[in-house]
Amino acid sequence: MRKIDKWVIQAVLAVFALIWLYPLVQSVIKSLEINGFGNYLAVIRHPKVNYFLVVFNSFFIAVCTTLIVGLLATLAAYAFSKMQFKLKNVLFYSLVACLAIPATAVMSPLFFTAKTLGITNSYPGVILPLVAFNAPFMLLILKNYFDSIPNAILEAGMIDGASSLRMYRTIMIPLGVPAIINIAVLTFIYSWNDYIIPLLLIRDEKMYTVTLATQFFTGTTSQTPEMVAQLYAALILMTIPSIIVYMFGQNALKSGLTAGAVKS
Structure with a gap:
C-alpha cells in the first residue's frame, strides 16, 4: 500500500x-514563431522600448522595496515576537488585517496621496506603496519564525548585558537567515511582477517597469503574428530575472514557508 x-x-x-x-x-x-530568436532581438532593439532601462527600473524598485521591507519586517517581527508592550496583540492583528485589503481597493486615495506629495513618476512613489502592501505578509512570516527561536538564547544574552538592539543584530538576524532570505525572495518577485501600482503612478515612459513595457507590443486595433511573437518574447525576457532570483533562493524559500510550524 x-x-x-x-x-x-x-x-x-x-x-x-x-x-x-x-x-x-x-x-x-x-x-520563436515567424522569426525565431530574432523576436528576442526585436524586443531588445524595439524603437519605443529601452529594454535595459526598463529592466533597471524594475530591478531598482524591487531591490529597494526588498531592503526596506526586510529592515522593517525584521525589526517589527523581533518586537512582536520577543518583547512585551501595551496593545501588542492589537497592533499585530491590525497589521495582519491589512492583508485583506487589495491594492485595487485603495487606488483612489493612493493616487491622491502620491499626487499631493509630488511623488508620482518617481521611484519613491512606487517603492513606498509596494513596501506598505508587502510588509504585513513578510512580518507574519518572520514573526512565526522568530517565535520558534528559544527565549533561553535571548535570556542568556540579557545576562551577558546585551541590549535589545545588540540581541537583534547578533542573535535574531543570524538565526533568522532562512526566513529573511525567504521574505527577500518573495518581496523581490512580488515587486518585480506588480502591475497595478506602476500603472497607477507612472506616466513617464522613462520610468516604465517591465510590466508596463509589454503594452508597446500590443496593437490598439489588431495584432500581426510578428507582434504576437514579440509579445511572448518580451514576456519571457522580462520574467528571466525573477526566475533567477527564485532559483538562487529556492532552498531558503522552501524552509521559510514552514517557518514557525513547530515551536521549540
Missing part, C-alpha cells in the same frame, strides 16, 4: 507539473 500511495502521489504531482509547465512551454514556442 505504501508503494501504491507513493505512485499515486507522484502521478498527481506529475499531472500538476504538466498543467503548470504547459503555458510556459507554449509561451516559449510562441516566442
Whole structure:
C-alpha cells in the first residue's frame, strides 16, 4: 500500500507539473514563431522600448522595496515576537488585517496621496506603496519564525548585558537567515511582477517597469503574428530575472514557508 500511495502521489504531482509547465512551454514556442530568436532581438532593439532601462527600473524598485521591507519586517517581527508592550496583540492583528485589503481597493486615495506629495513618476512613489502592501505578509512570516527561536538564547544574552538592539543584530538576524532570505525572495518577485501600482503612478515612459513595457507590443486595433511573437518574447525576457532570483533562493524559500510550524 505504501508503494501504491507513493505512485499515486507522484502521478498527481506529475499531472500538476504538466498543467503548470504547459503555458510556459507554449509561451516559449510562441516566442520563436515567424522569426525565431530574432523576436528576442526585436524586443531588445524595439524603437519605443529601452529594454535595459526598463529592466533597471524594475530591478531598482524591487531591490529597494526588498531592503526596506526586510529592515522593517525584521525589526517589527523581533518586537512582536520577543518583547512585551501595551496593545501588542492589537497592533499585530491590525497589521495582519491589512492583508485583506487589495491594492485595487485603495487606488483612489493612493493616487491622491502620491499626487499631493509630488511623488508620482518617481521611484519613491512606487517603492513606498509596494513596501506598505508587502510588509504585513513578510512580518507574519518572520514573526512565526522568530517565535520558534528559544527565549533561553535571548535570556542568556540579557545576562551577558546585551541590549535589545545588540540581541537583534547578533542573535535574531543570524538565526533568522532562512526566513529573511525567504521574505527577500518573495518581496523581490512580488515587486518585480506588480502591475497595478506602476500603472497607477507612472506616466513617464522613462520610468516604465517591465510590466508596463509589454503594452508597446500590443496593437490598439489588431495584432500581426510578428507582434504576437514579440509579445511572448518580451514576456519571457522580462520574467528571466525573477526566475533567477527564485532559483538562487529556492532552498531558503522552501524552509521559510514552514517557518514557525513547530515551536521549540
